[in-house]
Amino acid sequence: MSGSTHTFDLVVAANRLPVDRVVLPDGGTEWRRSPGGLVTAMESVMRGREGAWVGWAGEAGDAPEPFEEDGMFLRPVPLSEDEVAYYYEGFANDTLWPIYHDVIVPATFHRLWWTAYEKVNRRFAEAICDVAAEGATVWVHDYQLQLVPAMVREMRPDVRIGWFNHIPFPPVELFAQLPWRRRLVEGLLGADFLGFQRVADAHNFLRACRQLLGLSTKGETVTSTLEDGQTRVVRASAIPISVDFTGLEELSRRPEVIQRAKEIRESLGNPETIFLGVDRLDYTKGIRHRLKAYAELLEDGEVSPPEQVFMQVATPSRERVDAYRELREEVEKEVGRVNGEYGDIGSAAVHYLHHSYPRDEMAAMFLAADVLLVTPLRDGMNLVAKEYVACRHDGAGALVLSEFTGAWHELHQAYVCNPHDIAGLKQTILTAMRAPEAERRRRMKAMRRRVADHDVQRWASRFLEALEQAPAKPTRTPREQREDEAQAAADDKAEQRHHAEHAGVNG
Numbered sequence: 446m447s448g449s450t451h452t453f454d455l456v457v458a459a460n461r462l463p464v465d466r467v468v469l470p471d472g473g474t475e476w477r478r479s480p481g482g483l484v485t486a487m488e489s490v491m492r493g494r495e496g497a498w499v500g501w502a503g504e505a506g507d508a509p510e511p512f513e514e515d516g517m518f519l520r521p522v523p524l525s526e527d528e529v530a531y532y533y534e535g536f537a538n539d540t541l542w543p544i545y546h547d548v549i550v551p552a553t554f555h556r557l558w559w560t561a562y563e564k565v566n567r568r569f570a571e572a573i574c575d576v577a578a579e580g581a582t583v584w585v586h587d588y589q590l591q592l593v594p595a596m597v598r599e600m601r602p603d604v605r606i607g608w609f610n611h612i613p614f615p616p617v618e619l620f621a622q623l624p625w626r627r628r629l630v631e632g633l634l635g636a637d638f639l640g641f642q643r644v645a646d647a648h649n650f651l652r653a654c655r656q657l658l659g660l661s662t663k664g665e666t667v668t669s670t671l672e673d674g675q676t677r678v679v680r681a682s683a684i685p686i687s688v689d690f691t692g693l694e695e696l697s698r699r700p701e702v703i704q705r706a707k708e709i710r711e712s713l714g715n716p717e718t719i720f721l722g723v724d725r726l727d728y729t730k731g732i733r734h735r736l737k738a739y740a741e742l743l744e745d746g747e748v749s750p751p752e753q754v755f756m757q758v759a760t761p762s763r764e765r766v767d768a769y770r771e772l773r774e775e776v777e778k779e780v781g782r783v784n785g786e787y788g789d790i791g792s793a794a795v796h797y798l799h800h801s802y803p804r805d806e807m808a809a810m811f812l813a814a815d816v817l818l819v820t821p822l823r824d825g826m827n828l829v830a831k832e833y834v835a836c837r838h839d840g841a842g843a844l845v846l847s848e849f850t851g852a853w854h855e856l857h858q859a860y861v862c863n864p865h866d867i868a869g870l871k872q873t874i875l876t877a878m879r880a881p882e883a884e885r886r887r888r889m890k891a892m893r894r895r896v897a898d899h900d901v902q903r904w905a906s907r908f909l910e911a912l913e914q915a916p917a918k919p920t921r922t923p924r925e926q927r928e929d930e931a932q933a934a935a936d937d938k939a940e941q942r943h944h945a946e947h948a949g950v951n952g
């Protein structure tokens with residue numbers, strides 16, 4: 446059944462392995478753990494278990510031999526140059542990504558890309574089967590690998606398969622545009638349990654099953670009939686991802702990080718207010734809307750350097766995809782215009798940083814920032830918002846948060862905004878900036894409690910428990926069901942309040 450001598454009880458599969466190859470000064474190379482939240486989360490799950498991770502090592506061509514790193518067995522999957530272009534940059538990031546993010550930019554459809562997607566998904570499935578022990582738990586991640594569950598199921602009916610979607614699942618009206626929509630749903634239905642960021646994402650998936658495949662759904666479950674006449678029940682629920690609250694709080698309490706936050710403030714001229722944005726340079730993140738609102742506030746004279754400064758970290762991302770190249774050009778042009786108009790010698794209005802920073806530097810930036818601006822047009826969760834909250838051990842700081850993020854469904858005490866409504870966004874930015882200290886602290890305290898209680902370790906264990914119980918038993922304890930219902934009611938109330946508050950601005 447297995448070609449590998451090493452097999453494991455837990456197999457995680459994601460597009461990327463949790464390590465990057467780094468070139469050392471002497472020309473040698475070594476593997477370093479990548480900084481992402483997913484790696485941290487999975488580390489806690491894999492610790493003490495026999496775990497393997499299947500993924501691409503990040504360079505086109507032959508894959509390195511499997512190796513061990515930090516107690517994890519890593520099984521690289523090779524991708525050729527063409528596969529990187531067709532499967533990853535093409536189908537995953539230029540077809541699926543736009544469709545799953547409300548078609549903010551138009552999606553591109555190429556049959557050649559689909560063929561590569563299928564082929565690469567099969568290679569991942571084979572690699573998983575190769576390292577999975579009899580009866581293993583297989584946890585597949587994200588939109589790049591939606592065909593993998595059914596492919597693994599076909600080869601290895603003995604294993605238990607879960608899939609988690611880090612990005613939104615689109616409304617059926619948008620999903621239906623995909624020429625391969627049926628194949629994608631069938632691919633996912635190979636899993637026992639499907640996890641989503643928001644309840645709405647799970648509902649969108651269930652609706653796609655009903656409307657596009659004519660399957661019957663009941664509550665959180667969908668039933669499909671297999672070729673041999675047997676039925677399979679698959680559960681789809683919301684299990685929102687989170688951050689390593691304790692780790693981030695610990696990091697941001699370190700004296701050198703606190704000192705660095707002070708230095709950042711000083712080097713910006715000790716402004717009254719530092720606004721901060723931290724995003725991958727992606728059109729879903731609403732960076733252009735944020736800049737437009739900020740530029741208008743400068744024009745209105747509501748903010749001005751050096752009293753107020755805006756620092757935007759835009760981490761380089763997907764630079765070979767056209768829409769990302771265009772976004773970068775537009776953002777950089779606008780930053781140049783704004784600084785030309787409103788900046789002065791030694792006093793920029795917007796500090797734009799197109800780099801990636803180490804974790805401790807990010808924590809220092811979070812500590813230095815008075816207001817974090819998180820304004821995506823659509824975002825599965827947005828970990829940056831939760832990381833900011835986790836780092837504010839001093840109880841200060843304010844969060845402006847788009848209602849189109851998954852995070853908004855948990856962080857109702859943020860200053861909520863609709864980034865499409867520029868007038869409303871400007872008002873929200875000013876409200877956050879001018880709010881009395883006591884109000885900001887009260888809001889931050891409530892958000893910190895939420896993130897501390899629902900951290901990434903809890904997310905991972907909730908997912909694995911749900912997978913363990915699927916499909917026979919309910920995924921929620923009665924207490925969790927009550928919590929979910931209360932959460933849904935609070936969501937509705939907060940949303941109603943938000944709409945009522947903003948009715949005066951633009952209806």
Ligand code: GDG
Binds near residue numbers: 611807827832
């Ligand atoms: C996808 C979904 C969902 C960014 N710049 C640097 C850096 N980062 C880190 C952040 C954060 C992560 O990258 C970005 O996570 P986000 O959640 O904000 O956004 P996506 O990359 O789009 O992630 C998203 C997420 O998956 C998880 O499910 O929340 O909705 O789109 O952790 O801090 N980290 C460091 N230097 C940087 O310059 N060290």
